Amino acid sequence: MQNSVKSGEIIELQIHGLTHSGDGVGRHENLAVFVPGALPGELVKAQLNQVKKSFARAELLEICEQAPQRINPSCQFAQYCGGCQLQHLDYLEQLAHKRSVVESALRRIGKLEDVTVLPTLGMEHPWHYRNKIHLQLGQEGNRIKLGFFAEGTYELAAILGQQVCLLVDQQINLLVAGLEQLINDYDLTPYHWSDQTGLLRHIVIRKGFQTGEMMVVLVTSGEPWPGEREWAKDLIKRYPQVVSVVRNINTSAGRHILGKEERVLFGRDYIKDVLNGLQFNISASSFYQVNPVQTELLYHKTLQMAGLTGKETVIDAYCGIGTIANFLAGHAKRVVGMEIVPAAVQDAQENAKQNGLRNTEFHTGPVEKLLPQMVARGLKPDLVVLDPPRKGCAREVLQAIEEAAVPKVVYVSCDPATLARDLGILAGMGYQTLQVQPVDMFPWTGHVECVAWMSRVV
Ligand SMILES: C[S@@+](CC[C@H](N)C(=O)[O-])C[C@H]1O[C@@H](n2cnc3c(N)ncnc32)[C@H](O)[C@@H]1O
Numbered sequence: 479m480q481n482s483v484k485s486g487e488i489i490e491l492q493i494h495g496l497t498h499s500g501d502g503v504g505r506h507e508n509l510a511v512f513v514p515g516a517l518p519g520e521l522v523k524a525q526l527n528q529v530k531k532s533f534a535r536a537e538l539l540e541i542c543e544q545a546p547q548r549i550n551p552s553c554q555f556a557q558y559c560g561g562c563q564l565q566h567l568d569y570l571e572q573l574a575h576k577r578s579v580v581e582s583a584l585r586r587i588g589k590l591e592d593v594t595v596l597p598t599l600g601m602e603h604p605w606h607y608r609n610k611i612h613l614q615l616g617q618e619g620n621r622i623k624l625g626f627f628a629e630g631t632y633e634l635a636a637i638l639g640q641q642v643c644l645l646v647d648q649q650i651n652l653l654v655a656g657l658e659q660l661i662n663d664y665d666l667t668p669y670h671w672s673d674q675t676g677l678l679r680h681i682v683i684r685k686g687f688q689t690g691e692m693m694v695v696l697v698t699s700g701e702p703w704p705g706e707r708e709w710a711k712d713l714i715k716r717y718p719q720v721v722s723v724v725r726n727i728n729t730s731a732g733r734h735i736l737g738k739e740e741r742v743l744f745g746r747d748y749i750k751d752v753l754n755g756l757q758f759n760i761s762a763s764s765f766y767q768v769n770p771v772q773t774e775l776l777y778h779k780t781l782q783m784a785g786l787t788g789k790e791t792v793i794d795a796y797c798g799i800g801t802i803a804n805f806l807a808g809h810a811k812r813v814v815g816m817e818i819v820p821a822a823v824q825d826a827q828e829n830a831k832q833n834g835l836r837n838t839e840f841h842t843g844p845v846e847k848l849l850p851q852m853v854a855r856g857l858k859p860d861l862v863v864l865d866p867p868r869k870g871c872a873r874e875v876l877q878a879i880e881e882a883a884v885p886k887v888v889y890v891s892c893d894p895a896t897l898a899r900d901l902g903i904l905a906g907m908g909y910q911t912l913q914v915q916p917v918d919m920f921p922w923t924g925h926v927e928c929v930a931w932m933s934r935v936v
Pocket residue numbers: 764765766767796797798799800801802816817818819822843844845846865866867
């Protein structure tokens with residue numbers, strides 16, 4: 479059906495739903511209309527800014543009738559910076575919303591009707607939980623500023639320094655202000671995305687929550703920087719909690735953050751942290767969960783669902799620096815980790831050593847190659863733990879699980895849609911999903927982490 483709705487039109491809309499990314503949804507004529515910032519139960523005035531065949535997007539102009547679950551965002555940048563999609567929604571309502579996002583993905587995408595999805599595990603203090611910040615650079619007059627770009631642009635929507643990010647650890651926030659000063663003191667040039675000139679592309683700061691150790695990664699273009707080591711030395715002199723300054727060189731024109739070349743400018747090439755009583759080294763290019771409080775909870779749930787007796791052979795697929803492998807190794811006979819980033823595998827090996835574990839081994843490569851190879855050579859795991867990136871597991875990984883008739887699978891996921899897809903595929907291979915536990919790793923954002931437990935029934 480042709481619709482008469484035009485971009486630019488102002489409409490009144492009853493909001494009846496909330497998408498996984500936090501946009502309110504209403505119906506206008508034959509279109510689903512997505513309105514960022516609107517909540518279910520609200521009557522709003524909105525201006526259509528994109529009209530497609532079956533849906534439209536609109537900008538919220540006015541809330542005519544307000545939902546009782548609406549709260550005032552605590553952050554002045556909430557509307558612009560794109561980092562928090564749910565700061566206008568009461569925290570307990572967010573937890574309920576995330577549970578329903580998971581339930582709906584399981585039903586719609588996985589075609590799984592009767593799976594128990596437990597209430598989302600929330601945080602007691604859901605602020606300043608992040609151990610990592612990824613900063614972009616902009617200019618105000620002659621002064622370089624650090625902050626976050628508005629989504630899809632190269633313009634700073636949130637400027638940090640005077641203001642702090644409410645999701646990030648407070649010491650990281652303090653360091654951001656100090657870094658801005660040091661960058662200006664040394665007249666470093668920001669990278670200009672339009673003509674690809676200039677030096678500094680991004681800055682990543684990481685902190686070990688238990689140790690307080692900090693790492694600063696300067697992602698730069700390939701431009702020469704003769705004073706790089708003096709700059710790093712000065713940074714560590716001003717901020718002794720920074721134990722590692724790394725320069726990563728990214729010469730690509732694309733938006734991805736890290737390049738391939740990396741060198742330590744000062745200190746170590748890793749920081750240390752402690753999770754669930756175990757010690758971990760974390761290198762600049764290794765993955766590490768961003769919310770340590772909720773990560774401990776997530777790993778406890780993983781262990782609980784794993785139900786280990788000490789006799790099992792366990793695969794930790796997509797193992798990163800071996801956090802799950804190290805945690806499960808004390809409860810299993812043997813744990814085999816697989817990971818594609820070589821630095822993370824080195825961290826994982828070192829981490830097992832420093833935790834006194836002798837029953838772990840780690841392999842570098844894509845799980846979709848390594849797991850089928852090991853199964854073809856006769857490996858018979860009792861449990862496979864999957865913790866893939868957002869895109870989920872390659873088909874070959876799930877086929878290898880079926881091939882080896884693995885009795886139990888625990889799936890950790892940061893994307894309910896790909897989790898639902900993969901659980902649906904595993905259901906077709908004879909795996910019943912027994913329980914899904916959402917964990918609120920990313921309060922005030924639309925994201926949710928889950929851990930699910932499957933058992934082979936055929
Ligand atoms: C969500 S992280 C999980 C890491 C770890 N389990 C943890 O909790 O910290 C996913 C990991 O998979 C790795 N990875 C991505 N694609 C991969 C692939 N095809 N094969 C192996 N590892 C991969 C990433 O480098 C990252 O370390």
